[in-house]
Amino acid sequence: MTFSPAAAPRVSPWALSAFWFGTAFHWLLLLLILMPADVVRFVGEERKGTYLGVLLFVGALMALILPPIIGARSDRTGRRLPYIRLGLGVNLAGLAVMGFAATALTGMGGFWVYVLGFLLVQFGNNYATAPYSALIPQLVPPEQRGRYSGVMAMLQAAGQLLGALSAFAVGLLALPTAVSFGLIALMLLVPALITLRGVPAEVDRLGPAGGGPTLPLRQLFAHQPFFWVFVTRVLFALGQYSVQPFLQYYNVDVLRQREGGTSTSVMLACIIVGSIVSALIGGKISDRVGRKPVIYVAGGAMAAAALLLLVAPSYPAALALAALFGLGFGAFTSVDWALGSDAMPSARSYARDMGIWHVAFVAPQLSSAPQGALLDWGNAQGGNLGYTLVFGIAALFFLAGVVLVRNVPERVHGRAQGEAG
The missing domain is CATH 1.20.1250 (Growth Hormone; Chain: A;)
Structure with missing residues (x-):
């Protein structure tokens, strides 16, 4: 059956x-x-x-x-x-x-x-x-996948926020x-x-x-919607992991915050709160106008925040930019899962293909090591060059994801976008 x-x-x-x-x-x-x-x-x-x-x-x-x-x-x-x-x-x-x-x-x-x-x-x-x-x-x-994906993104962000608050409470007590x-x-x-x-x-x-046969891996990546969704997710994840591991160092070295852990926790909280605000809204909007317009705005916001952090005049300004990044990240996450779900080539292999798609988010985590080496090398040259390089590369990853997601033949209400209407 x-x-x-x-x-x-x-x-x-x-x-x-x-x-x-x-x-x-x-x-x-x-x-x-x-x-x-x-x-x-x-x-x-x-x-x-x-x-x-x-x-x-x-x-x-x-x-x-x-x-x-x-x-x-x-x-x-x-x-x-x-x-x-x-x-x-x-x-x-x-x-x-x-x-x-x-x-x-x-x-x-x-x-x-x-x-x-x-x-x-x-x-x-x-x-x-x-x-x-x-x-x-x-x-x-x-x-309905945009709305469901938005709820998922919001609950994930809420779980992270509660985890951060719990860690603070456990340490305080x-x-x-x-x-x-x-x-x-x-x-x-x-x-x-x-x-x-x-x-x-x-x-x-x-x-x-x-809903179709189970495709071998080679044919799975030859399926254009899956291939481009996989590639763009890799790019957005590379942007995220180019910056996230080094926020504490950035707070100390660039923003001159003495308590790096505390200042970074506040910055992460701003990112998470921003992502909660935009997650549900982004998912609902994507069900009406399509997934890609939301990703264009979200990716642009994250790229802009990464670049502007390099010239943030103060810690409060950096927190505002962190909230902007969170707004973009929450909107992207809410649409990301829906777009990935739409791109699955066969209902017979949903779990396998979603597992492979998840690799696009996990694998870029391994990039933190070379990015860390680049950060140290750049900073050794003086003028916080390392942060300019790493944050600049992150912005390029986000922008590349925005550009290449145009290749995804988005589906709206079960039909290809080009066929809708």
Whole structure:
């Protein structure tokens, strides 16, 4: 038995995207707050960068490899929910192992137990989210994907904001590390249960989806809508990761902020609040006027913010530019998922193809190392040249994404844009 999004059971956009809220909270608090501090405690100040970098690199590799494999397996069975349940369980078990190592163990022995827990977290989260990523294209008709994608983007941003606020509260109250791991587990579990209860069980009883054959990888990238959506997502992600890892250094070196961590947290909060404001609006607008006009405006705003940060006269001005970047980023994120869903070539391979599409966001994270080297080299020349180079390159990536997204044959209400009307 086969099905199409139009015939799929209805599900609330808030319930469908609740798990994304939990994963956003999970990764922000874990990757940006807990892991850097825990690695220092295990290996010391002198080796912290090396060991944290290796840990994050291994995690990124798992995020690159697992989603297409697990997604393809989910497509063959036509089932989604069992994968989410099992992946969630492994993820929670991994958090328990990491929390135990962080609170009860010391030295390199404790570090390797911590690594084991992190690998379980990565495996479980990717095992769950690969099939989960297929639910929007599988269940939502094309004319509604902008609204659903906007809700997803807004919930992700809200999860990140709450994660940042929670990290601040935990530090302010000097709560034990175990409390933070318990909070992450709770904030992952509850939204996941909302999604599992909100998505009808009929999804797993309909069998593999119809809508064309499963394309081999070579033919998948020969499919023009998928290819150009993949390329433009890579470019936008490269722009994001050209700037994001170095914001704390920028605050200290360029804006002369003594408390780099605090000033960067405020700047990130401005970005996240801006993205929450624009996420839902951008998604709704894209259902009416198309995806690409929203991306043109969003990419232009992010490129402008990256360049203007180089000449920001003060910290408050930089915060205003951070909010502008957030407005662009939220609008882009809200449309990005909808455009990606529209570009999937076959309903029979939604989870596999969405997993491959996700690689376009994960792989550019590996660019932080050469960008960091460029930053150091440029700054060594004097005049904060490194920041000019890195932020300038980010703007070029955003602008290239805006230009090349024109090649995507956008679909409106289930038809090619050129056929509409």
